[in-house]
Amino acid sequence: MRTTGKLLYTAKTRTSQGRENGIARSSDGQLDIRLAAPGSARIGTNPEQLFAVAWSACFQTAIVQVARKQKIALPASSAIDAEVDLRLENDSYFISARLNISLPGVDRTVALALVNEAHQICAYSKATRGNIGVTISLT
Incomplete structure (x- = not known):
């Protein structure tokens, strides 16, 4: 730790x-x-909603930081739709998550690079890496 x-x-x-x-x-x-x-x-x-809000807010901030560093303008309409699943298997609870990221007007290659770098610096992404199933997609 x-x-x-x-x-x-x-x-x-x-x-x-x-x-x-x-x-x-x-x-x-x-x-x-x-x-x-x-x-x-x-x-x-519920805790899953709170976690979804917290992670998506952190991830959005990470995207903004990466874009600012690279001098890339982001649209005001950028957004993240987060989905956090509560699952049960063999009497054990766990979560999985999906982050669906919208960066309208940003070239797809540039947007993917922003999202990938943001995923490396976002504190919640770091905390969950290797611990839960995560799917990140650009919509």
């Missing part, structure tokens, strides 16, 4: 009662949500 490097930020949260009927709050009060199991009638989000 890497613990070197300059510490930029520490997220602090408290979750109680898990995904079924839980609540989660950040120490700064900016996040205060109810949790619900996927498909539940209960009002709330």
Whole structure:
């Protein structure tokens, strides 16, 4: 586990009662949500949705950083549709994910190069590499 490097930020949260009927709050009060199991009638989000949002936001930022470094203009309409699957096999839960990236107006070869480099520097991509099934596609 890497613990070197300059510490930029520490997220602090408290979750109680898990995904079924839980609540989660950040120490700064900016996040205060109810949790619900996927498909539940209960009002709330689930960990897979939160992970999808977090990873896609990080990946989008990585694309912006790579494009800026290479002096490539990105369209304001660029977006990432993230899908995170909760799976069960042999009584063991795991996740898989798909990131569907849209960079309209960017040459496909250039867009693929941006996405590939972004995947190398995105913190969530690094954290999941080799641990879960991931498909990244350019739409």
